Amino acid sequence: MTSAVARDGQSGGGAATSRSLTARRIAELAGGELRGEGDVEVTGVAPIERAVAGTVTFLGVAKYAPSLATSGASVVLVTPALADTEGPVAARVVVANPQEALLSLLPHLYVPAPRRPGIDPTVRFGRGAQVGREVEIGPYVVIGDEAVIGDRARIGASVVIGAGVTVGEDVQLFPHVTLYPGTSLGARVIIHAGARIGSDGFGYVFARGAHQKIPHVGRCVIESDVEIGANTTIDRGSIDDTVVGAGTKIDNLVQVAHNVRIGRLCLVMSQVGISGSARIGDGAIIAGQAGIQGHHTIGAGARIGGQAGVLGDVPAGETWSGYPARPHRESLRSSAALFKLSGMIKRLEKLLGDDA
Amino acid sequence: MTSAVARDGQSGGGAATSRSLTARRIAELAGGELRGEGDVEVTGVAPIERAVAGTVTFLGVAKYAPSLATSGASVVLVTPALADTEGPVAARVVVANPQEALLSLLPHLYVPAPRRPGIDPTVRFGRGAQVGREVEIGPYVVIGDEAVIGDRARIGASVVIGAGVTVGEDVQLFPHVTLYPGTSLGARVIIHAGARIGSDGFGYVFARGAHQKIPHVGRCVIESDVEIGANTTIDRGSIDDTVVGAGTKIDNLVQVAHNVRIGRLCLVMSQVGISGSARIGDGAIIAGQAGIQGHHTIGAGARIGGQAGVLGDVPAGETWSGYPARPHRESLRSSAALFKLSGMIKRLEKLLGDDA
């Protein structure tokens, strides 16, 4: 094993390093009550069954209480009800919601890799491209003509940004992202590795014996504070734009077709497919692998169950599931009825004289 | 914001620029009847609710007629039946099919980015690779030994082309495409960003306590005029080839497994999965998120509904849907019956004496 010569090596996603906290400091940060040794130190977090010395864990539900007896954790965040659970931890911090308290510690324990502003010498700029201040652009990035990169943007290795694209301030693009021409990203957008934004939609007219491609001249507009998962694809609009509203979060491997409009603060989970020209209202939540047929509207605050097949409009605030999707209680009733049916179908056939 | 120095910057997907058309010219191009000011100019298209001055829109169905009153469009393409709809547009062009007419205007309004033949100095060629005339190859492209690139091919940034691959004339590869060794692309094929063509299929034999990998020695043949969406994956064949027939269009995030044969002029929508050795006949249409089990045949011209799970052969020309997939009318009847069942199950149980 030989050590390679260190060059500048931006890899487009730095590793976090950890620092330590005492149990006393944890109690202060979590707003909890300290029991035990205030001076014991931790440098990381861990789940109760796999925690080792030097970590802080949490215990929020009785189901996991027996694990405390064998946990190696030095500190446990624990509810008042479970505060006396037996276990060899050096310190306990009693708080109403241990899991949330643990999450609040993370920024204090794990320090993100320091920013390294700078543009790698291999970055290729098109004609008239503009770049803001304190940006960080990794090796082998290609930026098209007239593209605009906002202040403090971080762009990982091998990202390709098309002509005329706008990238807002404090945007983070992980490696291998492709932004097609006509894409616009607001501020603080995060896009994970391999996502494709602004690709042509799937639109053809059958004529002269072949599927003729419909030109796509709409844009793809990603508003501020959106996060987009790895390998997700969002097509540009055909005539209209495709829009993802501010604060919406999209998971991995999601498909958003042309002309779709997703509102603000939505959650779209992995492998969901949203067909052309569908409208998703503010705050809607769409669970994994669900499919939304084209041209329908999901109302604000609606929830769509995992693997649901939505073939019509869903009213605001309602929860729908199943295929074809119906209000969740109806879907549950249908599933239960079907399950019972399989036990009575023979007798029903007999009753109706079908027992041939 | 400082302006970056312009280099040559091919980004593998240029932006379109627009020019203007008068209402009179639009009427000529659409073969329609002009009413109103023939000299008014437009430089783009827009949907009726979001159209602004300087755009042309269309009105084809009565549902959207009220939007014309508040539309900012300068010109509207409109059906004879709706030609007198009230609204402040400067000119109307009356045609039988306004939406198709609008699509026919696009090549006149939006001019694709000019081609810039040339091979970026960073392109890496393997031994014996051959390149045609007037090709355009972007930065950081890697081309394997003995690969052949046809005339006028356009290859976006960071594309990787394996050894021995054949790329036909006028092919367009968007950034980050991977073509594994043994891939063959016909003429005019378009492949969107991040698609993976010719990867090893998922094939193992369990022996000696482990899943032993089956070597994949078949090829992946993509015939002419095929378009493949972003992040789609098409595996090479194990012994036989995987083939996608001429003129077939495949959407984003589709999986095509080893040895699959897709016919000509098919449409395969987003997130569909086609398992190993399945056969898809000419002109078949497979809607989003459907899954086709391995070794089955979908007949020519068949249609498969969204999210359908096809576990057997589907005859030519038929429409199937649901899980397990059945002829569409049967699936609809089953869904309707199930919905009714949930309202009568209690009484059925009582009838059969199950009300314990």
Next chain:
Amino acid sequence: MTSAVARDGQSGGGAATSRSLTARRIAELAGGELRGEGDVEVTGVAPIERAVAGTVTFLGVAKYAPSLATSGASVVLVTPALADTEGPVAARVVVANPQEALLSLLPHLYVPAPRRPGIDPTVRFGRGAQVGREVEIGPYVVIGDEAVIGDRARIGASVVIGAGVTVGEDVQLFPHVTLYPGTSLGARVIIHAGARIGSDGFGYVFARGAHQKIPHVGRCVIESDVEIGANTTIDRGSIDDTVVGAGTKIDNLVQVAHNVRIGRLCLVMSQVGISGSARIGDGAIIAGQAGIQGHHTIGAGARIGGQAGVLGDVPAGETWSGYPARPHRESLRSSAALFKLSGMIKRLEKLLGDDA
């Protein structure tokens, strides 16, 4: 067509070349009985309907026996029961399992591209990165600070490896793979093009009017002998690690969410989605497009049907299918009952007085 200047051009996935075998040598290798000309030579394999002179094919089931009459194959591997099937092949090799015998010939017929150890001059190394012996690293690869690359690893073009990542011995990474910081790969891991390993999980807490991102400080651990398909995404853990056990094989376009633990020797087929904190036991098989809800456990050796929606725990060794997933026999019974129901629902309604 002009020949490009050959440079060193590693494309991260060399093409195989073939050599020849005589029928006599095939019989030896397959442990079968030779009938016919022992000296006839083949240079490849092919399916029976498309085999040409100079290839070896196989015939294992009676259904395909008629194809032998028109097959151009020079040699056929055939079962004892079908050994006398009519056909113009020059030689027959009689074996119990012709398909397995054919697979065993592949390493003798197809020789993988020779390894070309070497590090392309364009490879970028971060500070303190370490590289083993006889590695092969293609053009435009970026390796982060403190990353460690094991002996004989092969890394395709444009791969991006984050800071602190560990890559084991004999690992093969195809082009465009992204390994986020905090990823660890065991020995002999194979990762196909465009897979994203160690991306942030989909975790937010709603506070102060927005979805606040939960930091992800867990790692993503891929144990030895795992193979991961093209464009698959595996998220890192939030607090705990995400782990894929030794010898497990994952197909294309699969989603594995944060904190998931997949056991050893599992098979996970294309487009499966495994939600956060799910546990998959050793040897489990999950068929295409199935979804596993978060926090549930699939027992060792269990089998999950294609498109199944698993909403609870599945006991070890059982086969479940359908939505919501149930034991496979129950699902089949429900499907059959539903199909019958649609034919009797009208009479049932009448019976219950619902025929309004």
